[in-house]
Structures are given as structure tokens and as C-alpha cells.
Amino acid sequence: MRVTQTLGAQSSIPAAREITTKPRRSDQVFRFIVTAGGMSSLVILGLIAFFLSLKGFSVLREEQWSFLTESRWEVLQDGEGKIESSTFGIGAMLVGTFIGAFIAIIVGVPIAVLSALYLTFYARGPVKKFLISVIDLMAAFPSLLFGFWAFIVFMASAEYWAKLINKYLGFIPLFDVPAPFFERSPFIAGLVLAVMIIPIVTAISREVFDQTPLDRIQAAYALGASKLAMIRAVVIPYGRGGIVGGAMLGLGRAMGETVAVYTVLNVVYQINWQILFGAGGNVASLILLKFGEAGPDEVDALMAAGLVLFLLTLTVNALSDVLINRFGKKGR
Amino acid sequence: MQTTPSSLASVAGNRTQRVPGTNLLGTGLETRGVHAWFGKKHVLSDVSLDFAAGTVTALIGPSGCGKSTFIRTLNRMHEFIPTAALAGQVLLDGKDIYESGTDVTKIRLRVGMVFQKPNPFPSMTIGENVLSGLKLAQLKRSNTDDLLESCLVRAGLWSEVKDRLGEHGGALSGGQQQRLCIARALAVEPQVLLMDEPCSALDPGSTFRIEETISELAKTMTIVIVTHNMQQAARVSDYTAFFLSDGGPGVMVETAPTNKIFSSPEDQRTEDYVTGRFG
Numbered sequence: 213m214r215v216t217q218t219l220g221a222q223s224s225i226p227a228a229r230e231i232t233t234k235p236r237r238s239d240q241v242f243r244f245i246v247t248a249g250g251m252s253s254l255v256i257l258g259l260i261a262f263f264l265s266l267k268g269f270s271v272l273r274e275e276q277w278s279f280l281t282e283s284r285w286e287v288l289q290d291g292e293g294k295i296e297s298s299t300f301g302i303g304a305m306l307v308g309t310f311i312g313a314f315i316a317i318i319v320g321v322p323i324a325v326l327s328a329l330y331l332t333f334y335a336r337g338p339v340k341k342f343l344i345s346v347i348d349l350m351a352a353f354p355s356l357l358f359g360f361w362a363f364i365v366f367m368a369s370a371e372y373w374a375k376l377i378n379k380y381l382g383f384i385p386l387f388d389v390p391a392p393f394f395e396r397s398p399f400i401a402g403l404v405l406a407v408m409i410i411p412i413v414t415a416i417s418r419e420v421f422d423q424t425p426l427d428r429i430q431a432a433y434a435l436g437a438s439k440l441a442m443i444r445a446v447v448i449p450y451g452r453g454g455i456v457g458g459a460m461l462g463l464g465r466a467m468g469e470t471v472a473v474y475t476v477l478n479v480v481y482q483i484n485w486q487i488l489f490g491a492g493g494n495v496a497s498l499i500l501l502k503f504g505e506a507g508p509d510e511v512d513a514l515m516a517a518g519l520v521l522f523l524l525t526l527t528v529n530a531l532s533d534v535l536i537n538r539f540g541k542k543g544r
Numbered sequence: 545m546q547t548t549p550s551s552l553a554s555v556a557g558n559r560t561q562r563v564p565g566t567n568l569l570g571t572g573l574e575t576r577g578v579h580a581w582f583g584k585k586h587v588l589s590d591v592s593l594d595f596a597a598g599t600v601t602a603l604i605g606p607s608g609c610g611k612s613t614f615i616r617t618l619n620r621m622h623e624f625i626p627t628a629a630l631a632g633q634v635l636l637d638g639k640d641i642y643e644s645g646t647d648v649t650k651i652r653l654r655v656g657m658v659f660q661k662p663n664p665f666p667s668m669t670i671g672e673n674v675l676s677g678l679k680l681a682q683l684k685r686s687n688t689d690d691l692l693e694s695c696l697v698r699a700g701l702w703s704e705v706k707d708r709l710g711e712h713g714g715a716l717s718g719g720q721q722q723r724l725c726i727a728r729a730l731a732v733e734p735q736v737l738l739m740d741e742p743c744s745a746l747d748p749g750s751t752f753r754i755e756e757t758i759s760e761l762a763k764t765m766t767i768v769i770v771t772h773n774m775q776q777a778a779r780v781s782d783y784t785a786f787f788l789s790d791g792g793p794g795v796m797v798e799t800a801p802t803n804k805i806f807s808s809p810e811d812q813r814t815e816d817y818v819t820g821r822f823g
Contacts, residue, residue, distance in 0.1 A: 425663075427659060427661055427663040428663055428665060430621060430624065430659065430663070431659065431663045431664075431665070431725070431728075432665075432676075432680055433621065433624065433652065434619065434621060434652055434656065434657040434659075434729070435652065435653075435656070435676065435677035435680050435681065435728065435729070435732060436649045436650065436652045436653035436677060436680060436681035436732060437649065437680035437681060438649050438680075438681075441679075441680045441681070441682070442680070445665065445676065445679065445680055446665065449665075449667035450667075
């Protein structure tokens with residue numbers, strides 16, 4: 213006992229020292245530049261949010277929750293062009309945005325994942341290089357051109373598919389239509405969005421598949437796995453987080469897409485769950501549609517719609533982080 | 545690594561050599577004039593070796609001598625490296641595994657492999673890892689519980705993991721992970737087990753356990769092991785083949801019973817290597 217006491221007295225634990233370092237001048241300058249660059253994107257984003265809130269606040273206060281649930285978008289004027297009353301609600305547009313985005317995900321993600329698997333594990337040499345550059349090019353393609361292509365070329369075929377689906381699966385409420393009007397439906401808009409998100413989902417999935425640890429791939433092959441079995445047992449568990457992340461980015465893009473949807477969708481102020489019927493909505497398209505001829509009040513309402521879209525996209529991105537963490541870690 | 549020849553020779557001499565050729569285990573594995581290339585680089589030249597059934601053969605030699613390349617030709621893992629090429633024959637029970645029309649997955653089921661770095665599947669539990677080969681190769685087994693236990697017992701891991709089969713493989717220590725990989729390789733019941741420096745990433749205690757496991761396994765299968773550790777070659781193998789490259793493609797300099805390689809090798813270069821004069 214005595215010994216330990218003496219020892220304890222001698223070796224009193226010192227307070228932790230502060231560890232500092234004096235960075236070089238060049239490091240300080242570089243740090244400043246990098247910080248400024250990093251913060252600027254945050255500041256710009258914050259300013260946009262602030263601007264949208266400022267402009268949209270009065271409309272949101274007036275309409276409250278009915279702005280999200282109500283589907284009427286009306287400005288009533290008297291004979292002299294004075295505004296008598298106005299009602300703003302984006303319910304139908306919100307529902308339409310989700311429907312379009314989900315169709316895009318359901319159709320686009322499987323195609324994108326298969327393309328990514330093909331590019332990573334099957335394509336070889338020049339074919340691989342060529343396809344990768346084509347897909348990257350597609351990602352940078354202006355959405356207006358997608359819209360044109362969809363309008364002129366794609367819509368006729370898609371309409372035919374819609375009729376087929378309706379004919380054989382029409383007993384499912386989702387595929388039923390109140391009238392045989394298949395033009396410019398949410399289904400067609402969703403397919404166009406699917407084509408638009410395929411490049412980005414493919415690029416991200418491919419990137420992740422490419423990083424699958426070689427030792428695990430070899431372990432699977434050494435156990436007599438076929439390529440398919442190896443991909444299912446090793447690549448997919450490893451790449452799950454990347455697929456989810458890519459899908460979420462695609463979802464964000466699909467929800468925010470404006471021009472292409474505007475070109476092929478018949479915007480109607482009524483919630484429509486029958487995806488084959490030619491009536492739908494989309495928040496971004498609404499803004500584009502109304503912005504040109506809107507009076508000051510209506511512009512504020514459009515800004516409020518913009519704010520909702522902004523928050524929605526932010527939520528999707530936050531959600532994707534959560535999902536990537538949940539699904540991504542397990543396979544690694 | 546300075547080792548006196550006499551000590552290695554006595555290690556090799558102290559163990560009883562297994563008798564090859566128990567017919568139950570098949571006729572083993574043979575290579576006939578194997579050459580290997582990566583692109584234009586000729587890395588292995590004219591290797592002919594017999595691996596008798598039921599024996600352990602160690603492949604030794606300095607880094608870059610082609611021994612890892614060689615072992616990977618034995619279960620056709622060589623061809624995974626783009627630009628890899630090969631000449632010669634590898635015969636399993638007398639049949640060339642490179643013959644056109646061969647289903648390579650079937651070859652790898654019969655010739656299992658354990659890698660340098662333990663590589664369990666992290667998304668699977670310990671139990672699932674052991675049985676993963678069945679799933680990967682779509683084999684049906686009626687009593688997987690018994691198979692699971694027997695593989696883990698043979699890999700010397702059962703007592704350590706029997707209460708935690710549902711945990712993930714990544715939770716084990718490096719040595720345990722490597723034995724898990726051995727158990728995983730055993731589950732598909734290979735005739736031949738290839739081990740590419742299986743202990744190089746492990747501590748001495750784990751190395752010892754794995755060497756014990758190898759001795760156990762040799763009763764029922766043919767084992768080929770690449771090792772940098774000559775002590776290990778002397779401890780576990782019945783035959784040793786010495787590989788060397790003089791800057792050109794690697795060649796197999798000498799093969800003989802292990803105690804002969806370490807006591808009275810025929811070739812001067814072998815003697816220089818095993819006595820620690822180079823490498």
C-alpha cells in the first residue's frame with residue numbers, strides 16, 4: 213500500500229498540453245481561398261432560400277397549409293383588370309411532381325444499374341470507353357433537347373405503350389383512365405424523366421461498382437462462382453449505397469426538371485392518380501408556365517411554389533444521406 | 545533472414561513425410577511446361593511439376609520469381625489479370641483444365657484457394673461466410689449445419705466462433721478471418737487447396753494455428769502453398785519447389801522432398817537461397 217501511495221504522489225498526472233503549430237504564410241493564404249470557395253456556395257444557396265422565403269412569405273401566410281393541399285390556381289379579375297380575389301394551391305402540382313419522379317426512378321434505376329454492371333464487368337476496350345463517354349455526354353445534354361426529342365419522336369410510341377398497358381392492366385386503378393385520352397400524360401413525362409436520369413445514376417453506380425475490392429471478387433470466383441453469382445454476392449452488397457445515392461440524385465433531378473416535362477405534360481389543376489391519363493402536374497413546370505404572364509401577386513405565389521420545391525429537393529438529399537449510411541455500410 | 549541450413553534441415557527432417565498416391569484422393573495435379581505472360585512480359589518459363597494427391601508442396605523463392613503467378617495458373621485465377629496469357633497444360637486427374645469448353649467454375653470448385661490477405665465477405669455473417677461457396681456455386685447440401693460445423697472444426701476455428709456464428713466476419717481477428725477463409729474454401733469440398741502466402745499478414749500465434757490446420761487438412765486433400773517463410777516450408781511441406789528469376793522469366797530451379805531441399809539441394813542456387821546467402 214505504502215509503495216503505491218508514494219508512487220501516486222510522485223507521478224501526479226500533468227494537465228494536457230496545448231498542441232499548436234504556426235502555419236506557413238502560403239498555407240494561410242491557401243486556406244483562406246479554399247474556405248472562401250467553400251463558403252460561397254453555401255452563401256449563394258442561403259441567399260436563394262432567403263429570397264424565395266421573402267417573396268413567398270405573404271402568399272404562404274395567407275394560404276397556409278392549403279397552399280400545399282389545394283389544387284386551384286386562380287386569379288379573378290374584374291372588368292377593368294383589377295384583381296378581385298386569388299387562390300393559390302399547388303396540391304396537384306406536388307402530386308404530379310412525385311408521380312413523375314417515381315415513374316422515372318422505377319423505370320430509370322434498373323436500366324441504369326444494368327448499364328453500370330455492363331460497363332464495369334462486361335464491356336471491354338474501345339467499346340467501353342466509347343459508351344462511357346456517350347453516357348457522360350448524355351448527362352450534360354440540355355434538357356430542352358430531351359423535351360424536343362420526346363415531343364417529336366418519343367411521345368407517339370409512349371402513347372402506344374400507354375394504350376397497351378391500359379388495355380391489359382386497366383383493371384388496376386393506377387392504369388385506368390376516365391376517358392381515352394393518352395396524350396401528354398404523367399406516364400409519358402415520367403418516361404422522359406427516366407431517360408434523363410439514366411446517365412447520372414449510371415455514372416454514379418459505375419463509379420461505385422468499379423471500386424469493389426478485387427480480393428472479394430477473387431474470393432467469390434475462387435469458390436466457383438459464376439459472374440452472375442459473384443455480382444450478386446459481392447458487387448451489389450458493396451455498391452448498394454452508391455445505387456441508392458445515385459437514385460436519390462436522380463430523384464432530385466427528376467423533381468426539379470422543368471422544360472422537358474413542360475414540353476410533354478398536359479398541366480391540369482386537378483390531382484390525378486391515373487398515370488396514363490393526359491392530365492398531370494409539376495411544380496417546376498407550373499412556374500415556367502405562369503411566370504411570363506403573372507402579375508406581382510402571382511409572382512409571389514410562384515416564388516412560394518419555388519420555395520416548396522427547394523425544400524423538397526433539400527429533404528430528398530438529406531434522406532439520401534440517411535439511406536446511404538443505412539444501406540451503404542453493411543456491404544463494406 | 546539468416547538461417548543456418550542445419551536448423552532448417554533438422555526442422556524438415558523431424559517431420560514424417562506423407563506418402564503420396566492414395567488413390568482415394570485422385571491422382572493429384574500436374575503441370576506440363578507452363579509458361580505465363582503479362583502482356584509482352586514473360587514471367588514464368590517452362591514449369592513442370594507434379595503435386596501428388598494427399599501431400600503438401602511448398603513453393604519458395606525470392607519476390608518476383610513467379611511463384612504466385614504459378615499458383616494462380618493452377619485454378620485459372622491467372623486469367624483475371626487483363627493481358628495475362630499462358631502456355632502449357634495443367635492436368636487435374638489427368639485432364640487439362642485449360643481445354644476449350646471447360647466450365648471454369650467447376651475447376652475452381654475442385655481446386656480451392658486461400659489468399660494472402662484474409663478476405664471474408666463483410667456483408668455476411670460468420671456462418672454465411674463458411675457456406676457462401678454453396679450459394680455462389682448453387683450447390684445443394686441437405687445438412688448445412690453439419691457441414692458448417694465440420695468445416696469450422698477442420699479449419700481449427702469452431703471452438704472460437706461456435707457461439708457467434710451470427711456475427712459478421714469482419715468482427716474476427718486477422719488470424720481468425722484467415723481460418724474462416726479456409727473453412728469457406730473447405731465447404732465446397734475441393735480436392736486441391738492452393739494457399740498463396742496464407743500467413744504473411746498474420747502474427748506468429750495465428751501462423752502456428754494455420755500450420756496445424758494445414759497438417760490436418762493434408763490427410764484429406766492435396767495442398768500447394770506459396771510461402772516466403774522457409775521455416776514454414778520446412779515445417780509443413782512434404783515437397784518443396786524452388787523458383788528463381790535472374791531478371792528474365794521465373795523458372796523452377798529444383799524440386800525435391802522438403803528435407804532434401806533444406807539439407808542437400810542439388811543446385812547451387814537453391815543452396816544459396818536456403819542458407820540465406822540471398823533473397
